[in-house]
Amino acid sequence: MQATRPAVYGGILCADPPITLGKRRLAEGAVAGLVGDYPELFEGRASYHILTLAWAHDRPAEVAALAADLARLRQRLPLARVLVLANSEAELQALRGAGIAASPGNLLAFGDESIFRPVAPAEPGEFDAVYVAVLEPYKRHALAAAIDRAMLVYWRPTPADILRVMADLPRAEFINHRLGDGAYRALSGPDYAGQLARARVGLCLSEREGPMRASIEYALCGLPIVTTEATGGRLEMLPHPFARVVPADPAAVAAATAELAAEGAPREAVRAAALARLRAERDRVMQGVADWLRREAGADTPVPGIADMIAVRLFRDRPPAVALAPLWRG
Known part of the structure; x- marks a missing residue:
């Protein structure tokens, strides 16, 4: 130690x-x-x-x-x-x-629920889903391949990680680099919540990690969640009924995303479920x-x-x- x-x-x-x-x-x-x-x-x-x-x-x-x-x-x-x-x-x-x-x-x-709140997006539903995750293999970004409009939010990646995930998700928006005009730009606080608001659903695609902080941030910002089966604690904190647990299959992830997006749950209702949990x-x-x-x-x-x-x-x-x-x- x-x-x-x-x-x-x-x-x-x-x-x-x-x-x-x-x-x-x-x-x-x-x-x-x-x-x-x-x-x-x-x-x-x-x-x-x-x-x-x-x-x-x-x-x-x-x-x-x-x-x-x-x-x-x-x-x-x-x-x-x-x-x-x-x-x-x-x-x-x-x-x-x-x-x-x-x-x-x-x-x-x-x-801290005071930091993460629903924000009115400039363009509602601009993205079908957002995935907040480091660009590392255990996050299994390729499971989002069947989603038409996916936005990625991430911590500073290596060039190799960027290239690997771009090959898996050629249609995805790498928002940290988009906002930085090609250079990486970190997001936090209201800026981060504002980016989440551009999506309809939050994704959790790893098989094993901890509880995954982004999962509660999605819900507190009013986004329903699509997650694969996982160990580590995130399934225990899902904001039911505004979540779907699906197999590790791109088609299943995309179908659940479309289902939750079509339901259009009020963001304050999703947040209320998260606060109750x-x-x-x-x-x-x-x-x-x-x-x-x-x-x-x-x-x-x-x-x-x-x-x-x-x-x-x-x-x-x-x-x-x-x-x-x-x-x-x-």
Whole structure:
């Protein structure tokens, strides 16, 4: 585990006792979230750490790796206690079966609905679908090949990734480069929501990842969702009845997209369904966290609220000076 990192996902919720919220991000080496990156802040005293999972952990090898990382953390911080939040029921059972303290808590529960809202598009229905995804093979962009008018929103790609996806989807609009007049332009906030508004449906096409942040962003912006079967937690948070789960087949993806587009569900209705699902999941998160904290730290231990957990921004990195400043002193 690394001693320091240049930026942090999550933050310190309480200073006394120390309570943190972090995210396990294997691709970046953050195997235990904030506490693993800054263990020196918690040495010699009891501390309590809530760990979310950016990627699926329901397979034996993934669970074993997490257990080993937590065991190494305990060697450095024997008084630290960690609660892992599971994105799905399968993940929850796998973690508990390995002796890991775990509770229900889909990562999408920590999204900020104030950022993502329906926006009136300049040209309604300009695109049949939008797919927000890195241009990497696991996202399976080729499954959108039968959609006539697809828009792609993505993080900065390699030239090889651009060429590969262009070959798979020659009719798609690569919007980040279109808006940048050929150069890549990042999208965020209202600009991002405004681009989503140009589409009728949001796509989720990977087979395996985490809950997929874009899925809740689609729904909060009022877009119904077409998704393939997947593990990792996104199916659990779909805004039913405004979603379709289909086989990994371009024709099936296109047919479901056309069906949802034709239904024309009001965007506020889709958003309301997403908010209802978020409220239910947040209630589960808070119950599990409160029970764990009171069991491990005592009945009078302050319990952070869901607003505190959203405020530390699990989906955007922050400078250490900001992220490591406790929200409250306890």
